[in-house]
Amino acid sequence: MTSIAIMNSKGGVGKSTLTMAIAETLAEHHGKSSLIIDSDGQMSVSLMMTPGRLLAERAESNLSLVNYFVQKVLEDKEVDWPQFVCREVSDVEEIGGMFLIQGDMDLPLLEREIAIANKFTHMRTAARELLTAAKQYVDVVLVDCAPGISVMTETWLRECDQHLIPVKPDFLAISGLEYLRRFRSRNPEMGFANQLGIVINMMEPTAPEDRAMAAHLREDEALHCFDAAVPMASIIQRASLFSQESRSYLAKYAGAPGQAVRAVTHELLERIKAKPEIGSGTHETSPIAHPTPAPSPPSPPPVPNA
Numbered sequence: 001m002t003s004i005a006i007m008n009s010k011g012g013v014g015k016s017t018l019t020m021a022i023a024e025t026l027a028e029h030h031g032k033s034s035l036i037i038d039s040d041g042q043m044s045v046s047l048m049m050t051p052g053r054l055l056a057e058r059a060e061s062n063l064s065l066v067n068y069f070v071q072k073v074l075e076d077k078e079v080d081w082p083q084f085v086c087r088e089v090s091d092v093e094e095i096g097g098m099f100l101i102q103g104d105m106d107l108p109l110l111e112r113e114i115a116i117a118n119k120f121t122h123m124r125t126a127a128r129e130l131l132t133a134a135k136q137y138v139d140v141v142l143v144d145c146a147p148g149i150s151v152m153t154e155t156w157l158r159e160c161d162q163h164l165i166p167v168k169p170d171f172l173a174i175s176g177l178e179y180l181r182r183f184r185s186r187n188p189e190m191g192f193a194n195q196l197g198i199v200i201n202m203m204e205p206t207a208p209e210d211r212a213m214a215a216h217l218r219e220d221e222a223l224h225c226f227d228a229a230v231p232m233a234s235i236i237q238r239a240s241l242f243s244q245e246s247r248s249y250l251a252k253y254a255g256a257p258g259q260a261v262r263a264v265t266h267e268l269l270e271r272i273k274a275k276p277e278i279g280s281g282t283h284e285t286s287p288i289a290h291p292t293p294a295p296s297p298p299s300p301p302p303v304p305n306a
């Protein structure tokens, strides 16, 4: 049981797409459950994995990630977190163990209110409590972060156990990594998620520039670059469009791009196993697997971040 912030200060590198693909592969191939937290005002991963009608209904009922933080941090209320979890997630047929806390376009407004109320510490506590509680019921919590380093993204980077960085093999990818490295070195006493590594996405395998850039990224041991890279492929682009008709996992992730997604997920699991936070378990009494929430479990001991 671990939590992973999927982040890159750059947008459009495939954070949301890989979050979805990894979660679906964990479920389909490894029998591992996941909770996806959509922490981007663009709501990309929510839209990729859930019918828009359902997202709209739940937004109407104030059941987004922003509503969780508003109630918990700004209104100082006791919050029953499982109610924010959507269970009808993914267009892959007969897939189970996938959960989502949906995003909200008002995320920047929430961050503004938190800043005005000077409640950063409360925000971190609320995020930590959510992650700690969720980790008892799913194998992996995946937080799909917004680009840039906003207050919310910083919160996840400091509170998650690990972080994973999808990159495109181009020059901007490298400058984004340097930006994150410098950010990480500030206030080390505040904690920071372990680096699981970088995953090269949107790789054109036959393009010499992409191959040269990938080789350059792999040479830098500090980046812990994954061996597998996900190619630029229309099948992956199509995977990111929610299908009203359910589709088989193998149709969604067909061919070499699908193999690359499975190789990345396999490597991710190997890397997680090498870290102390991971475990596995059955989650039969999960309050998020059943419509009626079970009583809150006792809090487990805090997990060190670094």
Ligand SMILES: Nc1ncnc2c1ncn2[C@@H]1O[C@H](COP(=O)(O)OP(=O)(O)O)[C@@H](O)[C@H]1O
Residues within 6 Å of the ligand: 010, 011, 012, 013, 014, 015, 016, 017, 018, 044, 201, 202, 203, 230, 231, 232, 233, 234, 236, 237, 238, 240
């Ligand atoms: N490997 C890939 N091949 C082709 N298109 C991709 C690939 N990965 C992501 N995309 C597409 O690129 C766009 C941006 O991806 P997204 O996951 O939203 O990026 P981010 O979350 O980093 O902003 C989406 O349209 C997605 O379908």
Ligand SMILES: [Mg+2]
Residues within 6 Å of the ligand: 015, 016, 017, 040, 042, 044, 045, 144, 145
């Ligand atoms: Mg995204």
